[in-house]
Amino acid sequence: MALTALTSKWSGSVPAVWAVWDVWDENSPDRIIKPVAGDRVFRWITTVCAAAIPVLMAGLVCVMVFNSHLALKKFGLGFLTSTAWNPITQEYGALSSIFGTGVSTLIAMLIAMPMGLAVALFLVEWAPPKLEAFFGTAIELLAAVPSIIYGMWGLFVFAPFMADHVQPLLGRYLGFLPLFKGPPMGIGMLTTGIILALMILPFISSVSRDVFKMVPSVLKESAYGLGATNWEVTKGVILPYALHGIIGAGFLGLGRALGETMAVTFVIGNSHRLSASLFETGNSIASTLANEFTEASEPLYLHALVALGLVLFLITVTSQIAAQLWLRHIIKKAGGK
């Protein structure tokens, strides 16, 4: 659906119907017809429904702030930099959760971004049309599979696979790096990152595919006509042309990875600690919430968890706003051309 949103936003031309439609504006000096009663009611109802959305958002922010004020007051900004998480001594800090969210998302993006682009390129430029339709549909269906299924698969199938085959190999050849130290347990940061990558891959590749398809074939053909190879056309024509859209696709995947709960909770191991090794267990903001929320009996514990939620909310909203502004920037540019 994001693709339609992305593309529909691009056609920013003002339709002819505008002139007639302007009569909706009751204060418009151009108004020629008095709106009938039915129109007024219709307008009123739809406006109220539309207003429900900002109201919902404002309510969400207020409720979250109100339910985390104990923790915010007690720990202040230190909440963000403390690694303590102890319900018994009532000490709470968000750092290990933020670290886990950041690391798992980073691994996911590092894998999914190049792979998503490669898949999209393969589909648009090299695959025969029938194969493209088949692969395209399969990858988009992958996007519809609920995240808990990835979690199940990750815990029971993929984590043992990592422990038996991938991690010993990495440990043997790259074990001198602090990243790959420790026992191969299967669960942990690396496995989480890979599963997140598989989850966001369909989003990135399907949006990129749409963007690549919008590159005018005249441009590509002229490059081919000059004797460029497939890869040279890709590097010199397609990627620069599609760059803005690709960054949009990246933001989409980023948003998904940051807030993903179930797939992460199953495989990250859920321990409050910072570790340089990707084999070690850890936690993310979402996994901490999923695990501990129903156990929080003390008010301060609960408020600390909601504060953690607020941090995640701010991170995702910031990335969303950046994405929105970015898209708006592209639309303006496209409109200006």
Place this chain on the structure above:
Amino acid sequence: MQSCSLKTRKAIDQSVRVIASLSAVIGLFAIVWILLTVTGRGIGALNLKFFTEVPTPPGIPGGGLINAIVGTVIMTIIAAVFSLPIGLLAGTYLAEIGKETRFAEVVRFVTNILIGVPSIIVGIFIYALLVVPMRGFSGYAGAVALAVIMLPIVVRTTEDMLNLVPDSLRESALALGASRWQVTLNVVFRSAKRGLLTGVLLAVARVSGETAPLLFTALNSAYWFSSLKEPLANLTVTIFNYAMSPYQDWQQKAWGASLLITVGVLFLTITARLIMKRQGKQL
């Protein structure tokens, strides 16, 4: 680029092609692996008892998950009943009435951000809003949480689908003397109905697989549905609880429930895509 010989350039081209094809194959391999695992491990759990009986106490084999199936369906339907009318009308406002007013811009912006809010945050929001004042987890809270997730998706797809309706249709109807609400309901909605249906199906598919927002709203229950004011059994939280349990029998049931939910969600998604495809052919 120019300094390379033709041979090197062709070699680079070939290797990139191989890498891209390999990525596509890995992507496809992943989906096949996941789907085969879910089918292989889940199919054994799906028997008549699975669809007709409520769960047995921990450790005792047998029983089924009919209560969770019913719970998930009930909550999804209530969520749809809450969010579809509001979402459709709000989307109509954005596409037909507000268009490029400042207010519509704000609503559009907030809708897009709301779509990106992690579903677990919505769970916390509804926990604080409904579960705490009502003093307990409830089916209502779960349904409202799902509705909050569904609403912005419905708004955005509605707006996108209505925007696909050509303006000439609106103009012709207006020129015939129809008032604007008649135009919207009888002309714009009618010509966009397949698109709207697609959007609704995709939104339902999306929320029916959600787990995170139900963890602290509907919770879960081992009993038959009694009241929406009680914790309500549902498939996804059952999967989570059963998968984490030490009982072989429960883990097997979790795979069965996973298969059921995957089949359901994929069925809705594929149906939605087919409907949209037929719309494309008609236009």
